[in-house]
Amino acid sequence: MKKNAGSKFLLVSPRMPETYWSYKHVLKFIGKRALMPPLGLVTVAALLPENISARIVDMNVGPLRDEDIAAADLVMISAMIVQKESMEDVIRRCRRLGVPVAAGGPYPSSCSDEIEGVDHFVLDEGEVTLPRFLADWDAGTPQAMYRSPEKPDLRTCPVPRFDLLDMSLYDTVPVQFSRGCPFDCEFCDIVHLFGRKPRTKPPERFLAEMDAAYATGFTGSMFIVDDNFIGNKRRVKELLRHIAGWQDEHGFPFTLCTEASIDLAHDDDLLKLMVKAGFSMVFVGIESPVAESLTSAGKHQNLREDVRIGIRKIQRAGIEVTGGFIIGFDSDPPDIFDRQIEFIDELAIPTAMIGLLMALPNTRLYDRLSREGRMLATSTGNNTSGAALNFVPKLPAETLIAGYRRVLQTVYEPRRYFARCLKLLSIYPPREQRTAHTMRRPIRVRELTALLRSLAYQTFSRYGLSYLSYIIRGAAKRPDLVVRVVTMAVQAHHYMVVTREAFPPEGARVRRGRARGNVRDWNERRAADTLPEMLEPSIDRSG
Template identity: 45%
Template structure:
């Protein structure tokens, strides 16, 4: 069996960092960990070729060579996913597909003509698929009623990756989350009982990347790294000496719930083992909205104090925010903007609420007849109007989103937050840089940032040099982090224009809503100029 593994392209989005990738000479932020784990689960006698289409496109020879195409995708990759299924059928190739998008919205993959649907978690369903292929079955759907023991998961095929193409590498320690947020599909995909790998198993994956020559940042892709605090502490206690023996070859970033701030020991262990940043799902500073969406873990302690404590433990904060919760009061966008400025979170991900399939929110809205089931806007990106009828006017929510996002990523405000956040961080290891760039890419990125922000942008030129000089003298350990955040600003300053344009187009062309002048007219004026 000749198998072509394809990972679809991402559109330009908040997390695509297109402009940053360009100026750094990179292709993608992180590699697709899921599909290279699938590669490890396939029979050793099968011949494998792999293409991450965000790095390079497959060739016509790849298509002629293969007997079977295997795809994995998230919702945001839907357009390219569907095009690949179509091309495979035109060439007479069988298609197997899995991952979050086919698992959550299965009917769309069926309608597209996917031959083998390998849903849920592959450790259980891929062996079922292989057995069906060996029996000569030409199609099938393979599901699991239970969750696999991830301590038995194979090591991903890191050797298939072009390491030089990525900003950072990726590993996984756990799956699942103990919380019950109404809008989140993680608990439907992976369950509420966090399952973890064994410490030595995770360290073996780090060793594999080390042996392949990777040096730099690593994203631990868990949806909630601290879901099982007992096991994550076991891992960190073994990770610290491993990192020390190799002179800290990696720095780590991960995702966690805000209750991280409640565990001093965990914060200390993360700092000592090389973590430089964490993504927090803050969602909103409005306590009423947090209660409505069942994000009660964010209501136990003041959120500003939690952010300050995490900074003092040595961690840069990335965070997600959402507009459009039921019962939300007018001005939510401005309250989010004020919270971000108070906490100096550099890169707030602001999105409009969506109701994903197979979530408690989807089920509730279906019972209330508020779902727009034929709404084609749901794309998995943050600047998409909601796929349900909200409790306040959609035009008001959209206008607050555009205004807040535009102001949050004003170049001067963005650079000021980057500067303040870096100065607020207290370092656990005073000798190590907090962020590492891939070998051979750092000097190019720094030179580009100096040119773009220190010379070509007169509106921030003086601010850039003044802040850079202060960082250099007061806290040189965060210099890489600061320059990396500055470089990312080039992406967001382009993306805020695209986000505003997308919202304006949806309001104008969507027959359910009239156009919104306050968004569309400034956009047209800017395009004309």
């Protein structure tokens, strides 16, 4: 094979199915095509040498054409399990057109032996394996498999190439501070992928990513994609002081959100610094109101104090908590469904990502169930379709699936959802206690557009009366939080549509078979578009 200097690489992000986290039905209100760009791919692009030209096609914002593939010397694909079907289609097209394929990311890293048609697997953390592949590619001797257990120093990570994308098509920009998590929950694969000792970037390196995003003209939501942002509290506090200064200097162009363990609530200084830096939302893996289930899952951090106290403390600081909840633990009692519904209402969490337990590869749960002879199949990564379980549960499978369906239908019943929103608004700190930056930021044009489109559409929806009642009461209760009021109303439309399509009311005709009925877990959202492994990393969630 001749040497490949001056090659053209096409980096492809396969299509994501409709999910709770895709916010497909929200995006039309704000004129965006996708929630977030593929952070893994823009990081890979930054790792490529100058003698290789890179182009990114995100199939979630535009089509992948045959001429795009044919013009490339190599197609690099990043995918999670949830993107499996789209990835397989891309591979078939590449084979038909005679263009070699390299693949990496969470799905290939976990299941490379199940994937056909890939010429080169570049797996695990890309800062280690990608340079090795590139050296062989340049020499004309690329191998079939590149793997390494090495955990790279994040100080060497390049700044993502956001400039290769049209950032105006996205609602949120993803950035990264750390990899790894100090906890080891039984169902989570993060420790296997990134280690138990969090590795972090220096503040100046992280600010360079903020600069790169800002240089594209993007303003709005910035998601720090770490599996547990506060895994190293000392270093995250140092970072937050720098972020607060950067935000103040630039007029707070970004509203920040991230994922963290519940012990965020146990550190007053950390919580205050997050508010000062401009955080408005944090995702917390709450999982269950049943202590026995948390204990068996190794979720000990959620048992150190009543999780209700911690959630309320974060909310009273002015940060919304979105929560992850799981049904199907071995210790779950028969009344787990009603207990989850009541728990979510009590916590005043509008955005509750509820999933059936799935045994993912490379987790302690998967290993235990395999030893017990209870595994039925490899996980699809889809634990919110309610269609099937990939292991034999303690409760009858039919009971779990029916109960899970009822939980989602109840939690996203319009009046119930809006009641949680109103409760949250009453918990938020009063106007006089809010930080200066949240008070002075003007309403953005896209926020005003979302309000007008929301009024025009949702007023006449099937839940129009509940919607109008919420808008009027919410705006009257918290006129200083009108943007938040509207945001939660617009999100409601997405949750209700996805829930109704996934779990139609009894007797309703399911259109288009099951095609639009399969919605995926928040686990997949995290891996898709946010994690940093080669061509995008893994699944699973925060501590």
